[in-house]
Amino acid sequence: MQIKTSHRIKARLAILLAGIVSLSVLVVSPALAVASPYSSTGVTASVNGRTVSAQVKIKATTKVTAALAGICARNSGGGIVDFPYAAGIDLLPTGTTIFKQRTLSPGVYTFWACALVSGKWSNISAKLTFTISNTLSGEPMPVGDLTGWHQIFKDDFSTNVAAGAFPGPYATRWGTYVDGTPDSSGNGVFESKTLSVHDGMMDMYLHSENGQALGAAPVPLVDGVWKGQLYGRYSLRFKSDSLAKWGAGWILWPDSNNWNEGEIDFPEGSLDNTIGGFTHCLGHAADNCSYLFSSTRFASGWHTATIEWRPTSVAFYLDGINLITTANGVPQTLMHWVLMTATNGGKPAATTAGHVMVDWATIYALA
Numbered sequence: 001m002q003i004k005t006s007h008r009i010k011a012r013l014a015i016l017l018a019g020i021v022s023l024s025v026l027v028v029s030p031a032l033a034v035a036s037p038y039s040s041t042g043v044t045a046s047v048n049g050r051t052v053s054a055q056v057k058i059k060a061t062t063k064v065t066a067a068l069a070g071i072c073a074r075n076s077g078g079g080i081v082d083f084p085y086a087a088g089i090d091l092l093p094t095g096t097t098i099f100k101q102r103t104l105s106p107g108v109y110t111f112w113a114c115a116l117v118s119g120k121w122s123n124i125s126a127k128l129t130f131t132i133s134n135t136l137s138g139e140p141m142p143v144g145d146l147t148g149w150h151q152i153f154k155d156d157f158s159t160n161v162a163a164g165a166f167p168g169p170y171a172t173r174w175g176t177y178v179d180g181t182p183d184s185s186g187n188g189v190f191e192s193k194t195l196s197v198h199d200g201m202m203d204m205y206l207h208s209e210n211g212q213a214l215g216a217a218p219v220p221l222v223d224g225v226w227k228g229q230l231y232g233r234y235s236l237r238f239k240s241d242s243l244a245k246w247g248a249g250w251i252l253w254p255d256s257n258n259w260n261e262g263e264i265d266f267p268e269g270s271l272d273n274t275i276g277g278f279t280h281c282l283g284h285a286a287d288n289c290s291y292l293f294s295s296t297r298f299a300s301g302w303h304t305a306t307i308e309w310r311p312t313s314v315a316f317y318l319d320g321i322n323l324i325t326t327a328n329g330v331p332q333t334l335m336h337w338v339l340m341t342a343t344n345g346g347k348p349a350a351t352t353a354g355h356v357m358v359d360w361a362t363i364y365a366l367a
Contacts, residue, residue: 037061038091038124040113045071045130049199050106052132054083055099056113058124060091069115070098072123076108083111091115103160103199106132137237137302141360149233149364153222156360157197163205166195172224177217183342184249188213190342200359204341206246206271207353215246215342220361228255228336233364235306236339241354242299243271247344248356252309252335259285262331266316267305270344271298271356275305277316279329289329294318302359309335310366337363 039059046053054071068085075081083100090096109132113125141156153173161168167175177190191214196203204216219226234252248271252264263285266277275296281289296303296318306317311332315325341356 036122036124037064038115038122040125041095042097043071043111043113043125043128045109045111045128047130047132049201050132051101051103051199052083052109052130053099053101054111055097056125057095057097058091058113058115059093059095061093063093064091064117065089066091066115066117067119069096070100070113071111072114073109073111075104081109082114085116091117104132105158137239137359139237139302139304139359141237142235142362145367146233146364148367150367151362152229152365153220153363154360155220155362157200157202157358159197161195161197163196163203164193166192166197170197173221175219175221175226177219177338181217183213183215183340185343185345187245187347188215188343190215190217190340192216202358202361204339204356204358205353206243206341206348206356208348208350211350213343213348215340216356217338217340217342219336219338220363222363226336228252228334229365230332230334231309231311231366232335233306233308234337234362235304235364236361237302237304237359238357239302240271240298240356242297243348243352243354245343245346245348245352246271246354247342248298249340249342249344250305251338251340252307252331253338254331255334255336258333261285261333262329262335264307264309264314264329264331264335266307267298267303267318269293269298271354273297275303275318277323279314279326281329282331290314290324290326292316292324294323 041057043056066089069089070085071083073081083102086098110127110129112127115122145151155173159169176192179191181190194205194214194216249265249268254261260283262282263280267275269276274294276293278288279290281287304319308315313325313327314330316323
């Protein structure tokens with residue numbers, strides 16, 4: 001009897017436990033879960049260089065005021081890089097649109113809609129991703145030595161500088177001509193306020209103020225010093241607007257300032273025309289000892305221009321293609337690089353204004 005009673009007790013316990021388990025399953029059933037009071041549509045992130053524009057439309061079942069709302073984001077390492085929040089914003093049943101921008105470094109990012117209401121964060125969309133390319137121009141900056149060349153300078157402009165504040169943090173890497181220095185044509189002057197850095201690019205803003213045409217003449221500094229070298233390789237990635245009576249004359253110029261020691265110009269020409277290049281004759285530099293006129297226009301997208309100056313030759317490359325190699329007009333003294341961008345062929349109209357952008361610049365010495 002005791003054994004039978006024990007069996008009955010166990011059986012009843014089993015039935016009771018089964019009921020409890022079924023009840024617990026019923027309590028956590030998804031069908032009875034509380035629905036989120038928020039939803040979102042149009043969660044997007046648009047990348048332009050290193051500036052990202054994010055947008056979302058957040059809806060609430062009933063009007064509620066969010067302490068913070070917008071786009072949450074994380075970098076690949078999990079670091080918080082949220083977009084600026086909208087603060088004290090009403091989330092409506094019809095939807096509340098939030099648009100924010102921020103600048104980020106190259107990398108892959110995760111983002112989603114989020115809101116802080118009554119002290120609690122809610123994630124309001126699926127997690128999406130966007131990517132900021134390591135290069136803005138489609139061609140990354142070369143880093144390190146090349147065959148026959150030792151890299152001594154490189155810059156891909158990773159720190160923003162507002163117009164009027166250049167060189168700022170670049171003071172050990174870039175100099176400029178003294179403000180007010182007349183340009184070669186005599187129709188304008190060089191001003192450092194035309195220079196800025198944003199979105200990973202140096203920006204030369206060519207324009208006129210009070211009837212005066214303002215150009216730019218940034219100078220790379222090797223080891224923080226304004227100095228040249230004997231022979232070298234000079235390469236940069238650039239794009240330009242089409243600007244009548246504005247031109248580029250990116251030159252290697254003698255440290256001595258004695259023009260008769262030579263001059264190398266590439267690229268050179270009017271920004272509304274095609275890209276050319278020149279070497280000037282030693283001893284009579286007013287003459288060109290070699291020249292080329294390509295069919296590629298300045299204002300035709302991104303281009304990479306490279307000068308290779310060796311003891312017995314000068315070569316010009318555009319987008320990796322050798323346009324000319326010459327033994328004429330090869331300088332034999334120290335030369336420094338100047339990105340002279342100024343008036344060309346007359347005085348520009350006061351309304352003619354635009355930009356020349358540089359994604360990166362590099363300098364090499366002979367190895």
